[in-house]
Amino acid sequence: MIRAIAPALIAVFALTLASAALGAARAAEMPSATQRGEQVFNTRCIFCHGEGLGHPAWQMLALKKGKNEAEILGRPDLTPAYIKHVVRNGFIEMPPFRPSEISNSDLNALANYVIHPNGSPAAK
Amino acid sequence: MNVNLPQGVSRDRFASAMHAMRKVVGDQWVIVYDNPLLASYLDTYSAAPESSTAASAAVCPASVEEVQQIVTIAHQYRIPIWSISTGKNFAYGGPAPRTAGQVVLDLRRMNRVIEVNTDLGYAVVEPGVGYVDFYNYMKRHKLPYWIDCAANAMGGVMGNTLDHGVGYTAYGDHLLMQCGMEVVLADGSLMRTGMGALPQGSCWPLYKYGYGPYIDGLFTQSNFGVVTKIGLWLMPEPPAFKPFMVQLQSEDDLYQVTELLRPLKINMIIPNAAITVHLLWEASVYTTKHEWKTGAGPLPQRTLRQIAEKFNLGMWNFYAALYGMPEVVEANWQIVESTFRSIKGAKIYLQKDRAGDPSFEYRVRLMRGEPNLTEFSLLNWVGGGGHINFSPISPASGADAVKQFQMIRKACEKYGFDYIGEFVIGWREQHHILMLMFNRYDADESKRAHDCFAQLINDAAGQGYGEYRTNLHFMDQIAQTYNANDGSLLALQRQVKHALDPAGILSPGKNGIWPLGEKPETES
Numbered sequence: 001m002i003r004a005i006a007p008a009l010i011a012v013f014a015l016t017l018a019s020a021a022l023g024a025a026r027a028a029e030m031p032s033a034t035q036r037g038e039q040v041f042n043t044r045c046i047f048c049h050g051e052g053l054g055h056p057a058w059q060m061l062a063l064k065k066g067k068n069e070a071e072i073l074g075r076p077d078l079t080p081a082y083i084k085h086v087v088r089n090g091f092i093e094m095p096p097f098r099p100s101e102i103s104n105s106d107l108n109a110l111a112n113y114v115i116h117p118n119g120s121p122a123a124k
Numbered sequence: 125m126n127v128n129l130p131q132g133v134s135r136d137r138f139a140s141a142m143h144a145m146r147k148v149v150g151d152q153w154v155i156v157y158d159n160p161l162l163a164s165y166l167d168t169y170s171a172a173p174e175s176s177t178a179a180s181a182a183v184c185p186a187s188v189e190e191v192q193q194i195v196t197i198a199h200q201y202r203i204p205i206w207s208i209s210t211g212k213n214f215a216y217g218g219p220a221p222r223t224a225g226q227v228v229l230d231l232r233r234m235n236r237v238i239e240v241n242t243d244l245g246y247a248v249v250e251p252g253v254g255y256v257d258f259y260n261y262m263k264r265h266k267l268p269y270w271i272d273c274a275a276n277a278m279g280g281v282m283g284n285t286l287d288h289g290v291g292y293t294a295y296g297d298h299l300l301m302q303c304g305m306e307v308v309l310a311d312g313s314l315m316r317t318g319m320g321a322l323p324q325g326s327c328w329p330l331y332k333y334g335y336g337p338y339i340d341g342l343f344t345q346s347n348f349g350v351v352t353k354i355g356l357w358l359m360p361e362p363p364a365f366k367p368f369m370v371q372l373q374s375e376d377d378l379y380q381v382t383e384l385l386r387p388l389k390i391n392m393i394i395p396n397a398a399i400t401v402h403l404l405w406e407a408s409v410y411t412t413k414h415e416w417k418t419g420a421g422p423l424p425q426r427t428l429r430q431i432a433e434k435f436n437l438g439m440w441n442f443y444a445a446l447y448g449m450p451e452v453v454e455a456n457w458q459i460v461e462s463t464f465r466s467i468k469g470a471k472i473y474l475q476k477d478r479a480g481d482p483s484f485e486y487r488v489r490l491m492r493g494e495p496n497l498t499e500f501s502l503l504n505w506v507g508g509g510g511h512i513n514f515s516p517i518s519p520a521s522g523a524d525a526v527k528q529f530q531m532i533r534k535a536c537e538k539y540g541f542d543y544i545g546e547f548v549i550g551w552r553e554q555h556h557i558l559m560l561m562f563n564r565y566d567a568d569e570s571k572r573a574h575d576c577f578a579q580l581i582n583d584a585a586g587q588g589y590g591e592y593r594t595n596l597h598f599m600d601q602i603a604q605t606y607n608a609n610d611g612s613l614l615a616l617q618r619q620v621k622h623a624l625d626p627a628g629i630l631s632p633g634k635n636g637i638w639p640l641g642e643k644p645e646t647e648s
Binding site: 043044047048052053054055056059060063088089090092093094095096097098099100101 | 163169233509
């Protein structure tokens with residue numbers, strides 16, 4: 001009886017292991033919220049908000065707030081609600097971005113990434 | 125609540141249409157006037173109030189089939205729908221429709237690169253593929269081709285092509301490199317142009333003309349259908365790429381540089397869209413107007429010279445590039461260098477000479493098809509974001525360049541603006557682009573910008589110049605300058621409109637083409 005059950009258990013165990021491995025692989029393929037936020041930033045925002053001259057938003061923020069605050073990534077005075085409002089409505093020289101360009105879930109990830117570019121408990 | 129319904133459409137009819145469209149695309153992809161997200165469809169850069177082109181709703185299909193169903197519903201309920209692709213056609217209207225109340229048909233979710241053929245060098249794309257998306261796709265798949273992008277990285281492949289936009293590589297004339305289209309017509313039916321009309325076959329993106337009349341052009345800068353796919357030819361990555369800059373010390377050098385360039389263009393020694401850029405366009409990468417002048421009015425000449433000296437720029441700065449086999453590039457470089465050396469005081473720079481210089485570097489990136497947004501530094505020149513582009517075409521001749529430069533600068537100074545312009549030289553003609561920058565939070569400045577633009581249209585037309593593309597608010601005025609033979613061209617366009625879209629639901633007013641019975645607005 002034990003001999004009969006054992007191969008079945010081994011098979012189930014192997015299947016479970018395989019499923020777990022597949023799940024882990026899928027999880028590895030699925031970006032975390034921080035990674036997703038970074039992807040959105042790097043495809044939609046970095047052209048203006050990258051560091052240094054040649055990035056218009058950095059240039060304007062450097063003029064208005066000084067070079068130390070021209071970089072928006074990790075700026076402590078920003079909130080997710082503020083970032084989301086500016087993205088959807090634009091702000092002075094910055095155009096608005098539509099849900100068809102940046103989905104609501106991507107916008108959440110983006111706002112979190114801008115505030116916590118190195119990851120946060122909520123995003124991990 | 126201020127409800128901006130389409131003209132002549134009752135609230136009930138509008139609601140019924142939106143209800144039907146929701147069933148096609150899902151609730152979240154029909155955004156109506158009571159949803160704050162509709163603010164993301166405003167044109168935030170024009171001289172006219174945002175409300176003048178505020179949509180009543182936006183509908184965002186994800187497939188050709190959904191587009192067909194939406195168009196059918198719009199036809200059934202007589203709802204005007206304004207097509208956009210990436211919606212980043214800044215300076216020309218962005219995602220906003222021609223008039224307040226029109227419903228935006230937002231195609232951004234249709235963002236697939238359907239095919240890239242590496243043997244034959246073409247791609248087929250959907251409307252929502254942006255330049256950054258396309259560039260990343262090519263890099264991700266390690267494909268040996270370059271894309272050609274406009275200076276606005278946020279723009280899109282199809283939208284720019286259909287609006288006759290240009291880029292900066294040897295494939296910079298985007299419509300010239302377009303081959304094959306799929307179009308949803310006003311009755312919801314689907315049509316393919318050229319070789320795509322064959323039920324089978326693979327030449328759709330290879331041979332433009334098919335059999336019978338060549339009609340792809342009808343669906344550009346027009347409102348005769350909704351384009352859902354285009355084919356485009358791709359430039360093979362060249363073995364050698366040699367970008368260069370010719371810095372010109374005097375504004376008077378515009379004549380000579382244009383004359384010298386023309387034979388190099390016509391003979392294809394210089395194959396890309398070469399550009400002659402005025403000082404302030406480039407200077408905006410480093411500085412703003414407020415650092416040089418407080419108060420209204422354009423900068424004086426002595427300040428322009430100070431800026432040129434400080435940032436090592438010319439009064440005009442010419443950029444182009446050579447592409448191809450190294451031996452051929454070097455042979456052509458000898459011709460090019462000796463040609464431009466003949467301009468008194470001209471300084472010639474190669475990449476190694478200006479490493480790390482952000483204004484030179486962004487030009488180099490554009491000439492090899494790398495999307496960036498450095499050019500948006502212009503928005504910081506006066507601040508406030510407002511900008512509209514006045515863009516007349518002329519022969520590629522020194523006399524025409526000087527004539528247009530003087531005409532446009534005179535008008536700019538009359539209305540209190542700096543001249544910030546460039547000439548993009550195609551094969552035999554040149555696009556002169558005036559970037560009219562203003563603070564859109566200043567009502568007087570915005571009105572002066574609007575009035576300056578309107579005057580320029582008339583001034584240019586009086587000299588025989590017409591614009592190649594324009595902002596929403598000037599589409600009628602410019603269409604009416606193309607009025608030879610009692611306006612027979614516009615009359616024909618309206619007849620075609622009536623034949624293809626008798627209900628007049630597709631992008632009414634695009635480029636001055638209104639449905640029969642609807643009159644253009646007089647705005648200037």
